[in-house]
Amino acid sequence: MLGIIEALINGVLMGSIYGLTAVGLTLIFGVMKVINFAHGSILMVGMFSAYWFVKLTGLNPYLAIPVVVPFLFYFGYFMQSWIIRPIFEAEKDVREPITVIIVTTGIWYVLDNLSLLFFGAEYRVVKTSVTGKIFEFYDMYFLLPKIIGAGITILCAIYLYWFLKHSKMGKAIRATSLDREAASLMGIKQSKIYNIAFGMGCACCGMAACVLIPFYYVYPTVGVPFDIKAFIIVVLGGLGSIPGAIIGGIIVGIIENVGAQFMASTWTELLLYGVFLFVLLVKPSGLFGMKQDF
Amino acid sequence: MKLFKNLIVPMVALAMTVGTVQAAETVKIGNIIPLSGPSASVGIQGKQAREMALEEINNAGGIMSLGGAKLELLFSDSKSDPTTGVTEAERMINSEKVHMLTGCWNSAVTYPTTQVAERYGIPFIVPVSVRDTITERGFKNVFRIAAKDGWWAKDQFQFLKDMQQEFGVEVKKVAFVYENGDWGTGFAEKWKTLAEQAGYEVVLDEPYPSTTSDLTPVVIKLKRAKPDVVFMTSNAADAILLTNTMAEMRVNVKAIISSGGGHADPSFLKAAGKNAEYLFDIVEWETDLNRPGLKETNDKYKKLYGNNMNGESVDAYAAMYVIKEALEQTGSTDPAALRKTLSEIKVCGGMVGLLAYDCVDFDETGQNKNASLVIVQTRTNSKGDGMDRITVWPKNVRRAGYTPVFPQPKK
Missing domain, CATH: 3.40.50.2300 (Response regulator)
Structure with a gap:
């Protein structure tokens, strides 16, 4: 019984961190209607930046947040404005900008292979002041960095939610996501909103990277396992919905952890995709998704 | 023309x-x-x-x-x-x-x-x-x-038997944790037969996908199964994740016996560091061999x-x-x-x-018939800044002056 409770709580902790990686993906999709296949690679860029920051300065890993998050924001901002925007403009009369998806896939390959070239295939771990610290409770153990990570995720989600709901920029982002043309007619500069939305999506990855670095290792294709999960989470929680991404992440975390207590962990993937298909059948827009015409 | x-x-x-x-x-x-x-x-x-x-x-x-x-x-x-x-x-x-x-x-x-x-x-x-x-x-x-893996698994069990005799420690319960590819499942089949022959009780038989992002569920299961000895077959990324998570979750076992592969990868030792202390790994070759x-x-x-x-x-x-x-x-x-x-x-x-x-x-099937295996134990090196792999088995090739640590101390 204790094992199941332990697994449940661990699932919530790890799941909320999955949620944070998915928030960035859902934000970019919500605004631009573009699936960013390079998302996992951006997480990898974030993890390498956080890794080098902690490795070179020896500071607390959470102090990397004010450095890595703005860095990733501008990384995303300029990636959108220099690489994706020209393609987007060429495709602006197309209902679904498929070429953009192909470009993001290209960025994925380029980033992964560049890091393979520069850093090698080696797995890197950095020892920080919180690495390996645990929180013990009735013979159950929880990793301190995971607890902190889950806390940061919740704060982040609340802030993002508030930002989109109440700030002027947030309102402009939401307006663009609802109707590109109408928003442009109201004087909102579409390309700038896209830059900012892409930047914010990447900044979320930066945040997730700083949270992962105290207990996870970095290597050039580290984004791939997280990427696949983020896609499931985003569709499960509803495309474009921030609470949906966090709840979706927690659901995935719980299925993975608790499911594995009853069956071989290989089978939890089956369970995961089973739940995923079921949600799609019953509520195709996802748990928190709005019915909208993309 | x-x-x-x-x-x-x-x-x-x-x-x-x-x-x-x-x-x-x-x-x-x-x-x-x-x-x-x-x-x-x-x-x-x-x-x-x-x-x-x-x-x-x-x-x-x-x-x-x-x-x-x-x-x-x-x-x-x-x-x-x-x-x-x-x-x-x-x-x-x-x-x-x-x-x-x-x-x-x-x-x-x-x-x-x-x-x-x-x-x-x-x-x-x-x-x-x-x-x-x-x-x-x-x-x-x-x-x-x-x-071939049949030889590897056989030697791992022979090693465990020899260690029990040498140190007077009894092992009853064993657990198998392995990646779900051909390699891991191939080992697991052999382990099951060998455990049955040797009279060990198998308390956990757990395959896991090697590309997973989180192995905490597997480690929780392992901890609750309370095995004496864990046999592992892992690629590098999952070997790091398993070893670190097991150390963090304070999984106490008498010995961990791994099967080369990820555990023999130099980047594994760098990334796992002291968490890999006392790990036994079976390999074909080690830098301290006298060749x-x-x-x-x-x-x-x-x-x-x-x-x-x-x-x-x-x-x-x-x-x-x-x-x-x-x-x-x-x-x-x-x-x-x-x-x-x-x-x-x-x-x-x-x-x-x-x-x-x-x-x-090569014999008529194409297998190199001379291939042989050794078992090493991972220990912090004398300078204390890295991990060292020390040959311990068979006894005749054991590094001079080294006594293996079995069972490993509680965490």
Whole structure:
């Protein structure tokens, strides 16, 4: 019984961190209607930046947040404005900008292979002041960095939610996501909103990277396992919905952890995709998704 | 028409002669190994070892019996994916016209890929890929240097039995944790039979997907099953994740016995650090073995690539010298003749002597019958800044003055 409770709580902790990686993906999709296949690679860029920051300065890993998050924001901002925007403009009369998806896939390959070239295939771990610290409770153990990570995720989600709901920029982002043309007619500069939305999506990855670095290792294709999960989470929680991404992440975390207590962990993937298909059948827009015409 | 005769025909003839001359000058060896994905780091070490051997062979004058022909290595990335391995083998044979193939490290990739080589009759040298069945299908073109997993599992259990006797500790409950590919499941089958024979109770039998992002659920299960000894088969990324998570969750066992692969990867020791203390790993080879020329070659490798060699890279390195010897003896690049030489060859000494045994000698199934294994224990090194792998078993090759730690102290 204790094992199941332990697994449940661990699932919530790890799941909320999955949620944070998915928030960035859902934000970019919500605004631009573009699936960013390079998302996992951006997480990898974030993890390498956080890794080098902690490795070179020896500071607390959470102090990397004010450095890595703005860095990733501008990384995303300029990636959108220099690489994706020209393609987007060429495709602006197309209902679904498929070429953009192909470009993001290209960025994925380029980033992964560049890091393979520069850093090698080696797995890197950095020892920080919180690495390996645990929180013990009735013979159950929880990793301190995971607890902190889950806390940061919740704060982040609340802030993002508030930002989109109440700030002027947030309102402009939401307006663009609802109707590109109408928003442009109201004087909102579409390309700038896209830059900012892409930047914010990447900044979320930066945040997730700083949270992962105290207990996870970095290597050039580290984004791939997280990427696949983020896609499931985003569709499960509803495309474009921030609470949906966090709840979706927690659901995935719980299925993975608790499911594995009853069956071989290989089978939890089956369970995961089973739940995923079921949600799609019953509520195709996802748990928190709005019915909208993309 | 005259123009055709005067110009085109000589040109074609010239092109053909140039073609044949070039073919005699280089021997193409195709290598299908994981250069990206979960096993990339071990694949890249394999590539480095091959390149180092290649440079030595070519600098020493190439293949004498082929008029000093140089070896040429072609690499392709299997991404640890069986389908990619098969298409790459087809491409290597049909488009690149390779004379020989080597690879693929991941047993799941080697298994179908060797099938392609067998169909085309191209000799395929498998430095490491340990699944038994790779050489048990009656194939004529597949030659494996490493020991097969049946031998590995048998030696792991023999080791456990010897340790219990030596230290007077009794082991009753064992747990198996392994990656769900061909390699891991192959080991697990053997473990189950051996555990039954030895009378151990199996408290956990857990496969897991190697590409997973979180192994906490597996570790929670393992901790609750309370085994005395854990047997593991992991690739590098999951070996790091498992070892670190087990240490963090304070999983207490008498011993952990792993199966090479990820646990033998130098980047595993760097990333797991002190969490890997007391781990027992079964390998074919270790840097502290007393073999001629080993230290010099390892130093050269370390200088070039920054890591020590490991069992995998030594096998890949020796494979190049086996290929060289086979080419020397055959004196031709004809695949059928090469196959015949390989099936009869016995390569001893020289650079092949770096292995833990003296000669490479393939039996009728293509398995190197001399391949042998040792068990090492991971300990913090004397400077305290890294981990050291110390040979402990069989007892006659144990590093002088070292007493293994069994059972390991509680965390």
